[in-house]
Amino acid sequence: MADEVFRHDGYLSEFESEVTAVDGDKVVMNLTAFYPGGGGQVCDTGTINGKRVTEVRYEGKEIVHIVPGNDFRPGMRVWCSLDWDRRFDLMMGHTGEHLLFCSLHREDPDLAITKIYISPEDKYVIVNHDVSWEKIRSALAFANKAIRDNLTVRKTVMARNDPDLAKVRIKLDRIPEDEEITVVSIGDIDYSACSGVHVQETSELGMLFVDRKVSAGRDGVAIHFKVGDAAADAAISLAATCLEVIDETGSKPELVVKTVANMKHNLEAAAEASKEAAKKGVGSLEPETVGGTAFYSGVFPGADRKVLAEAVEKLKAEGAVCAFIAVGETANIMLGSGSPKVDCRKVLPKVLGMFGGRGGGKPDFAQGGIPDASKAAEALEALKKEVAGLLEN
Template sequence: MTNKLYYEDSRIQSFQAKVIEQKADYVVLSETAFYPTGGGQPHDLGLLNGIEVTNVEVINGEIRHFLTYPLPENTTEVNAQINWERRFDHMQQHAGQHILSAAFEQLFGYQTINFHLGKDTVTIDLNVSEVSEEQLTEAEQLANQIILEDRLIETKWVTEEELSNYNLRKETSLKENIRLVIIPDFDYNACGGTHPTSTAQVSAIKILQTERQKKIVRVEFICGERILTHLHRKHKVLVNLVSTLSTPEDKIMIATKNLLEQNTRLEKQVADLSYSLLTYEAKELRENADGNTITCIFENRSMQELQKLAKLVINEMPNSICIFVSNNEDKLQIIAVKGNDVEQSMKELIALVLPYINGKGGGNERMAQGGGEKNLTSEQLIEKVISYI
């Protein structure tokens, strides 16, 4: 069995160990400070004799260190270096989770049923369907008070019989090798993760948001250095907004609201002008129509525009069929719309010509459309359609 140095002292950053098993993609060591994935906490990263450790997992009872490439053959000993920035971040987040979960438990009786330590944020799932803003604030304040008090974070190995001596926040199913993480007079929890030695090392806790999922509430938060990273990112966005909108920081919300309202008005004006232009185009097409088949070729027009235009034309020409083709950069698009007095199916008509351009499409009896490759010119495609009318 590998000696688990991360349980002896979570602050170990480097160590030496013997190689007791070596495979093509992993090694097993006599002892290790690399924490393997487990209990909601990700694995450590680092170096073995200068070779990157990419993953650490417990498989078939042994702690396997996966490497970017194998150690030289017959390597008997390694010098190991933990990626301390990553490890300490995980320690801060995991301890912060214990503190915040205990705060919700003590204040409101809400239990944490799931925990996930992600790359950017941490989440806990509470066994309630709703948590108020006031409760979130109160739990956050209590958690940060515990951090400020710089309480010890202790670990202790106990037997199943000894568990009754501790007021565990959550029952454990373990029968042996039970490790407790204890913040005296605040939180007692069975846990196999790594933690700092005092609450002050967590630095701070900030709840970001919540999300309701069926009968639980997911609370997303960050601790320690992640709060500064988050603050720097938000501050940069805020500074850019102040500069872009040319408005003071305390007026950003008002300026943004005014900008959105103005944008809505402009979008309506553009929509009205676009409709007016389409109405004029439709009138011209009707006036220049030669017979009951109206055709036109466009450059880079959207299918939505073609549909609106064709409907405007056909609405006043119930005996006609409207065929439009848009010559786009990399493909041809075609639409066919018929008036109420025309019996032929537009869906069937489009299906007849799409094979010529290796195209796909769909629609109904009244209107159908599709697109495909430029195997034909726009004029040739229209000729194919007309031949089937």
Template sequence: MTRKLYYEDAYLTEFDTEVRKVDQDNSGRYYAVLEETAFYPTGGGQPHDTGSLNGLEVTDVEEIDGEIRHYLSERFPAELITIHGSVNWERRYDHMQQHNGQHIVSAVFQDRFGVPTTSFHLGKDTVTIDLDTDNLTGELLRDAEERVNKIIRNHLEIEAKWVDVEEANKYPLRKSLSVEEDVRLVIIPGVDYNGCGGTHPQSTSEVMAVKFLGWTRNKKQVRLEFACGNRVLNKLEEKHRIVTDLKQLVRRPEDELTSEVNSILLESKEKDRKITELEEQLIKYEAKQLMSNIPADGVVYRVYKHRPIKDLQSLGKAVVASGDIEYVVLVSEQEDQLQFVLAHGDAVEQNLNHIAKKIFPIIEGKGGGKPNFVQGGGKKLIEADELVTKMKQAINDCE
């Protein structure tokens, strides 16, 4: 088996070793198996390391069938025997901070509040754990966060060691062991004793800080989201940048931004309401204008340029509702499309879907609606005026 240097020294990022095997998996990805490696493979909720082998990018690391596969951006030269590995330290250390932070958070929730952790996910930007409860109060979260950060500040030594099952069971383990072979324990004295295969720092102080970001209900449990270490600083920088940009738009002190933005949103909603009322009045006026000059064939029509289909629908309904009307045809000509609305009054019994089906092939279009009101659109294969003519002809043919 490959010697796992990441267990011997989680801070090791440069190493030299020999290649044992170069191959492809079933999906065609090239990978190498080494005599020893500092690359951590995905497992236990912690993502894999990245880096390079002799300058070739390591894109993924997995432990499969007892061998640690280093997936590469391209195949190693066949004659290559000795290689140099380099682990991306920024990614590794971030994972060490997040993983150990999760141990502390889970320990506090279980020991202080009797809420165990059922799952853990270390994401790209945040960490989430599922807690076996259906609710978290603000007071509980503040208490838990304070206790977690106090443990971090206490600069407790973190020990990781391999022991047999008999010795492991002498510790107050958070979960009972389901294996019979040796197990790796991660120990934070007085805080957490856990079987864990992940990488961890030497002291809780290296976690730096933990900040809870919020929670949601998830399948009768609670999913808590948080960030640890340098991610907390990144989140602070991100929020500071947003607040700074907002202050350029809303020139108020930070403690007044929320009330000021809320006031702006209320004013905007009121303006939107008034605009909607004015648009409705305008549509009614426009409908009366169309009704003022009804052609002899009883088909009111109009062609527009770049008018939204939503406007055509509103106008069509207003025309039908405004009086005794037989048919109304409204067409909007877009850059490379034609859209239309076809409606009739209550005195007409024609199903307009039958007429629309005759029109759609002409413009390679689609649509539909109720018997008295249909809408649709398609390609601009003919001029808008010609489409109106064909729709009027289809109306006459169906009567």
């Protein structure tokens, strides 16, 4: 088996090695510092004798380097170089994940990790249930204090029956019986079984920041985080956005969450009131009689389309014709006809076209929208004229 340098030295990025086997693009060496990926962390990339290493992975117990177009032969001495910026970012990310989770776990002892993902583009930990932003805020304060305190990150090997294993975050069933247990500790605040690559001191992380949390379905909630300069950049950018929101709402930082919650509540109440008003408005409409047919029409700001559609359904069953417009950000027009003289499928698209809108339907019911809601009344007049022309004949 090759000497897997990354297991005891995460900082070796340039090294000499010897090729032991080649099979097309696949290259095996007797010593390697290329991390083959694992524990949610993606693999290293780099070069061997100047040729790109596009992927590194375990095949059985062997670490296989994918080097397209290589001309290596067994026994050849080669010079290897890791893409160090990428590797260091992954080391920071992996250490950041340990630190973030232990900090969140202090706030919520029922929290458990479902999954981890560490790549240069994205870093997240999926936990079994949601965590409030208030708890994330406290966890981040703790984690960033640990970064400033420059705690030592240590790797130790423990036996399966070591009583100290009790304080270690570990999924023993996932570690093969014959494999030794590597435990990564951060100062005395966290002990976790892990065979990945990590930094040596927490200060190397610079900063840890959570910039997003999203549902991960049945797995729980994905908490996305950043480390180092990327964390600082994200924090600055998000802080500026928050300040803009605070300004826009005329609130204060300490009150803005409450302000927005109130606004949301008021908006919902207003929408509910408009819906009720529209329902009443439709219910109390008086029809005109055109060519012997009852003709209902009206514009309803903030109306629920379902309410209007139900009214149309009822009135056309009584033989009436109705033209209703629900006005929101756009204007939604519906035309229902209980009269053989009015084919909705023909009349409505004609009027919609006059106002840059589109729509369609069946002979007894059609609907569509126009982009400029301020033209609703005008559109209704045009529609009424068309319908009246048909009913009068």
